[in-house]
Amino acid sequence: MNQKSYFGIAFSTLLSASYLVSLPTSTSANTLSSSNRQLSKSVIEVAQATNVDTNGVERSIFEQINQYRASKGLSPFTRNSKIDSQAKNHSQNIASGKAGFGHGGFSERIKATGISYRGAAENVAYNQGYKDSATQAVQGWIKSPGHRGNIEGKFSQTGIGVATNGKGEIYFTQIFLNNR
Secondary structure (H helix, E strand, O other), X not given: OOOEEEEEEEEEEEEOOEEEEEOOOOOOOEEEEOOOOEEEEOOEEEOOOOOOOHHHHHHHHHHHHHHHHHHXXXXXXXXXXXXXXXXXXXXXXXXXXXXXXXXXXXXXXXXXXXXXXXXXXXXXXXXXXXXXXHHHHHHHHHHOHHHHHHHOOOOOEEEEEXXXXXXXXXXXXXXXXXXX
16 A cells, blocks of 8 residues: 655744744745745655544544653643644645645634634644554654654644545644743
8 A cells, every 4th residue: 555644834923013934845945025924835745544533543643742742851732622623624624625735724723713822833744554644643743853843842732633535545733832
């Protein structure tokens, strides 16, 4: 079976009255700058599966991410259902073809949580053909400096959403917020 994975990241920080959004990729970086915004996009290849318990995969990702943070002496994330909902919606939209793979609409997802925040970030992944898709996604993120930076970042809350489609593709979104 063919195995594939792709990853992408987004980062947003509120600084005074301005914000920064960057979305790095492994292939190229396109930057759009204005006085308040910088946008850079990238995608990193990685993993795939079928017949998936998406709630179980989400729990597994949450546990693995917090185990990784503990191994680095970092405090665990708190899972937030409002953030989960936005992450799930994004993964479902990608899986159904309503949205492209990546971070389009990231700022809108963060605002839709209704949570005041100082910083926000997002990791996305896609995989197919792996028995343990959660571990593939987490390990791929950890191997990528940008994704790992989000995982190790000074965020306090997270939300995770996983969705599949009829092709057996699994899409993962993890959103991070710092409201401290």
